[in-house]
Amino acid sequence: MRRDAEERDRYIDGPLLIAVFGLLAIGGVMVFSASAFHAQKATGDTLFYLKRHLLFSAIGLAAMFVVSKIDYHLLGRLAYPLLLMAAVLLAGVLVFGNKAGGATRWFRLGPVSFQPSELAKLAVVIYLSHSLTRKREKMHSFSFGFLPHVVMCGTLILLVLVEPDLGTAALLALLLFSLLFVAGTKISYLLGAALLALPVLYHQIMSTPWRKARMMVFLDPWADRFGIGYQVTESLIAFGSGGATGVGLGDGRQKLFFLPASHTDFIFSILGEELGFIGAALILLLFGILVYRGLKIAMNAADLFGTYLALGITLTIGFQATANMAVALGLLPTKGLALPFMSYGGSSLVSTLIGIGILLSVAARERPEFARRARKPAGVYV
Amino acid sequence: MKTEDTHSFSWIRIRAILLVAMLFGFGLAVAVKAFELQVMDGAKYDSMARDQYVRSFELPAPRGAIFDRNKHELAISHDVPSVFADPRRIHDAGKTALALARVLRMERGRIERRLKSKKAFVWIARRVGRKEADAVKRLKLGGIGLTMEPRRFYPNGDLAAQVLGFAGVDSVGLEGLEKQFDAVLKGGDQVLRGLRDALGRGALLDAPRPIESLQGMGLVLTIDSAIQNTLEHALSEAVRRSGSKAGTGIVMDPRNGDILAMATEPGFDPNKFSKYSASRRRNRSVTDCFEPGSIFKIYTYAAALDLGVVSPGDIINCENSNYKVSNHIIHDSHPHQNLTVVDAFKVSSNIAAAKIGQKLGPKRLYGYLRKFGFGSKTGISLPGETRGILSPAYRWRPINTATISFGQGVSVSGIQIVSATAAVANNGIRMKPRLVKSLLKPDGSVEKTYPPMSEGRVIRSDTAHELAEIMEKVTGPGGTGRRAAIPGFNVAGKTGTAQKVDPVAGGYSRDKRIGSFVGFVPVEKPRVVVLISMDEPKGVAYGGVVAAPVFAKVAKAALTRLGVRPLYRAAKDGSAKRERPDDLADGTIQDLEGPPPIPKVRVESGKLPDFSGLSMRAVARLAGKMGLEIDLYGTGLAVKQEPMPGTVLKKVGVCKVWFKSLAKRRKGA
Structure with a gap:
């Protein structure tokens, strides 16, 4: 017995939404704090980035609401069209895209820009969830369970790779492997593929001077403090100088042009500086709640498709958040990954919130036994 | 385990949980690292952050000006541009250095080395001209900036250079009055803390105090630029003519001890002080001592007349230039037999002076010499003053008593001679040399005045007059200093020609001499005491020849300047x-x-x-x-x-x- 329509409409996963709104709120404040000086210098309007960030948050929340009301099974039918669309856009961005910082990752449409790799993440999750559900009985098979997924996703990954956007490519690959693993692909296939991918990765890093430099910086950021190590060391100084309680909201100094990309990829460093360890731990906790609730939704999903969807979205957000924070703290080499919900950037924000919408849609159609059990503690009827 | 089982829903769930657990593991690693960075090493990163955004701005206060007695500017400060760099913001040190080197006419390598420093701030060129500064501005180089710094400027070039001294590049007085009065001249530099962003833009945390409240005090000297100028020109000409190594001169008002002029030639231009040797920048009248020779007879006679040991009319046997003391023989330049005390002074007989000294005895002579100020600093407000060499009376052997009486075996500074002679001119009362009249507040009002200071009576007033009359004979017919005579005035003085002690061979040098003349005018009511001393003149070295004419020229100009009219x-x-x-x-x-x-x-x-x-x-x-x-x-x-x-x-x-x-x-x- 499934929940009736009325119940479905009124069901909302409380802790998940608290985490999402919490991250969005803190993110908005931090975007303003970190970007005000950049904005003033670039446009004369200290609120420039904040206004746009709030606009995208509103668009994202609206999209999330709409998506959460849609039955996620509809996405199964959209799997291939979405995949095709992502591939076309990724190919298109290479030709028509806007070059920025040596990479072509954006379409510029008037005042807004759109990043197709964000769509690719959702497309890969939806495609894999659909395909793995359909082939659940053949997952042990190489040619049915393994090869098609690797080829399909591999194409997208390659397109992302040549943008170049190694961070997103790696994230997509990680997602592919994770879902294949969960779906029951033979470990030997995964290991084999990983072994085959390693030389490619090595070549990718070593043949590109700046990637190689980033690798060196990762190994010892202080060796070239004011050269290529600048961003990482400034990030560490920002984060570290926050101490346990931070220098105070808005009082951070590293955003005064010391730390590049302080309102986008390195917003976590500014947060660490201004709010200290307490603030950083709060962010980790909120992401923890989000991932935990995502896993719960995946476990309680009405069907396997829902499980894969929820898990894929949760892992995408979880991996990306962890990777972003690890970069800020010098645990991973620098790559261009945004911190979900918090970094300034429209495409990322909207696509992440659409993902949350899908998660909510899955949650609203949980299997009845879980729905009953979850009635009291987790679910909230409004 | 069966294949079906591994694909069952429960297995999928287990693997999903495994994966999420791994993700939580990553998250934990991030948390641990965050704890390490913030809680464990927070202080370290905090100080690194402060290093880059807190910057101290030193706002140098304008240095006080130095004026002569008529408020003519001798040293002033004004702001000039300096070029600095933030090496961390320089991307191509070589290119930047090349561009700067061309504009600033500096060595490229030197600039490049500075640009490659790890510091956040280095000077490239300090106190450059406006043209250079504008050229640097036009280059629009990243990481290169301009700031204004006060620079010391001496508008009269070398005028009174050794007295003024000079202030170095950081506005620190290094020599002369600039050094002596550094504390009052320099004012209060303020250090302001400020925030700076990575673009080098600053925001002050402290409110700056108005610059007027920090400016250093002004100094009003007793120096008269016109007299100083005359003295320097006369000395410089004399140095050239006589081929001397150097010439020093002092002009003092005996009534109050005011130093009206003080010079050493050749001098230097304090605007370019680094281009001159230290010996050239030294104020020899104060820092150096020398054997005074016959000039010193003034004080021996003064003591003897004051105590009534001799009277002007007494006859002294001058022994035909051959007078034995212990194992030494004392000579005169010309042999004389019996001379009156007056004539003995006039012809500068060493033997007469020695005999007078012997009559006085070491203790009394030493006592008077000390009262005249020898063997101690005069206390003139200049750095590095020498006290000279005057050994205490109990160490004098008989020959010392004899030679000290005519100025050998004793070492004195120019300022001591002037101060002692001024005592004779000032009715027997010695005034402390005064170089600084007053301190001025930045608004021009007087902060503090230094009144003339008496060092007490040295000889009785009538002794002083008696001695002045004897000294007047020196510039009269037959006197050794007749070239010091100034038409229309009665001049009292004394010549001196001393052999220099040879530092290498020991004993007296044959050809290295110091010819001096000290005197005052008008005798009736002395207004100036002038000492002229020529160091190592070539050829004739007699003070009466090399120094006396310079005295006449300078004293005459000084009298004119002071409005003292000739008497006849x-x-x-x-x-x-x-x-x-x-x-x-x-x-x-x-x-x-x-x-x-x-x-x-x-x-x-x-x-x-x-x-x-x-x-x-x-x-x-x-x-x-x-x-x-x-x-x-x-x-x-x-x-x-x-x-x-x-x-x-x-x-x-x-x-x-x-x-x-x-x-x-x-x-x-």
């Missing part, structure tokens, strides 16, 4: 006679402004004129016009001359003219 009486018989103030009281005296009329004399060109019937002044003027060197004897009107009138001038070396006075001087004058 236009007697009924038409003769000019120098007189004393006492004589002026009877109203028969007429002060004339400007030079007296020269009686018409027929001068045949190229031949020696007939001087007879002319006053001393008129003869001197005439001779001066013709470029004739003359020796004058006696007082009154010219009665005799040698060679005879009409002699071809070219054949004349020195023309001697004798004068005879018609009216006798009044007694006691």
